[in-house]
Structures are given as structure tokens and as C-alpha cells.
Amino acid sequence: MALSNEDIINAVSEMSVMQVVELIQAMEEKFGVSAAAAAGPAAAVAAVAEEQTEFNVVLTETGEKKVNVIKAVRELTGLGLKEAKALVDGAPGTIKEGVSKDEAEAAKKTLEEAGAKVELK
Numbered sequence: 789m790a791l792s793n794e795d796i797i798n799a800v801s802e803m804s805v806m807q808v809v810e811l812i813q814a815m816e817e818k819f820g821v822s823a824a825a826a827a828g829p830a831a832a833v834a835a836v837a838e839e840q841t842e843f844n845v846v847l848t849e850t851g852e853k854k855v856n857v858i859k860a861v862r863e864l865t866g867l868g869l870k871e872a873k874a875l876v877d878g879a880p881g882t883i884k885e886g887v888s889k890d891e892a893e894a895a896k897k898t899l900e901e902a903g904a905k906v907e908l909k
Contacts, residue, residue, distance in 0.1 A: 843892035844909045845884040845899070850876050853903035860902035864895050879904075 800808060816822055845864075850857045854876060861872040861883060875881055883906075884895055896906045 841888070842886045843889055844882050845887065845892050845895045846880060846882050846907045846909055847876065847899065847904055848880045848907050849905040850879050851903035851905060856902040857899065857904045860898050860904070864898060876904075 800811070803811065847857075847861070858869070858872050858876050861867065861876055862869065864883060865872065865875075867875065875883065883899070884892065887895070892908050896908060899906045
């Protein structure tokens with residue numbers, strides 16, 4: 789008579805932590821496998837599946853050329869002078885949210901050329 793998965797799970801749930809550790813070690817030795825190795829490929833697949841597709845462009849520092857940074861922010865966002873200045877003065881702050889990687893990198897390049905320090909998140 790073969791044990792069902794449910795029978796095995798019920799038996800393991802009644803064991804102490806030390807007994808479970810010993811059981812895992814015995815299974816690793818018997819079958820020549822490692823429980824840690826089994827988790828590795830699954831974690832790698834999950835990381836690839838969750839590749840980031842949307843980015844936020846965050847102004848971390850304005851640098852010495854604040855006027856150029858304000859102009860760049862206005863160009864990227866379409867904000868008025870007052871709103872762009874407030875955004876730059878309030879650094880760190882998010883300039884663009886939920887944009888593609890290409891758009892985020894282009895915005896980062898524009899802001900860095902203006903003298904700002906930028907992060908993509």
C-alpha cells in the first residue's frame with residue numbers, strides 16, 4: 789500500500805523541527821540531491837519573469853546648474869515654470885512615473901546633461 793501525499797504531509801506536520809531536518813538530510817543522502825539546489829532554478833525563473841517594465845525617474849540632486857535642470861524638467865514634463873521650479877527645489881522628487889525603460893533612460897540622460905543627479909527606480 790503506497791502512502792498518499794496527504795499521508796506524508798500529515799506525518800511530517802507531527803514531527804519536531806529537528807526530526808524534519810534529519811528527514812531532509814536522509815532524503816538528500818538517499819537520492820543524491822540537495823534541497824537548496826532545487827530552489828535555485830525556481831528562484832532564477834521567478835526573477836526573469838518579474839523583469840521590471842515600468843520605471844520612475846527620480847531627481848536626487850539638482851547640481852550647480854539649477855536653471856538648466858528646471859528647463860530640462862519643463863521640457864520632459866510640460867509643467868509651467870513655477871511648477872517645474874518647485875519640483876526641482878523639492879529634490880529628491882519623482883519627475884516621471886511608470887514610463888518605459890527607453891523613455892526613462894532618455895529622461896535621465898537629459899537631466900544629467902543639464903547637471904542633475906538622477907536615479908531610475
